[in-house]
Amino acid sequence: MNPPRTTRARPRRRPRHRRRIGSVPGRDWLKELPKLVHAITKGEFDVRAKALPLKDVEQAWSADTGDRIVLVP
Numbered sequence: 279m280n281p282p283r284t285t286r287a288r289p290r291r292r293p294r295h296r297r298r299i300g301s302v303p304g305r306d307w308l309k310e311l312p313k314l315v316h317a318i319t320k321g322e323f324d325v326r327a328k329a330l331p332l333k334d335v336e337q338a339w340s341a342d343t344g345d346r347i348v349l350v351p
Contacts, residue, residue, distance in 0.1 A: 326344060326345045326346060327346045327347075327348050328343065328345040328346070329349075329350050330347055330348070330349055330350070332349045332350065332351055334349075335349060
């Protein structure tokens with residue numbers, strides 16, 4: 279009699295057509311991407327971001343700002 283085979287559980291991968299970026303299907307992102315790039319290049323897309331050095335991560339973590347904090351090296 280052969281010993282039972284053990285298999286490792288693998289995470290289920292979504293089929294390629296069902297992959298998502300956040301809550302949005304990847305297919306929808308790709309469809310809208312040209313419009314988004316156009317709006318960005320025309321200055322119609324407002325991104326409020328503030329770059330802070332990585333060494334200031336503690337200050338950035340507790341910052342009270344409406345801007346998106348981006349830590350840079």
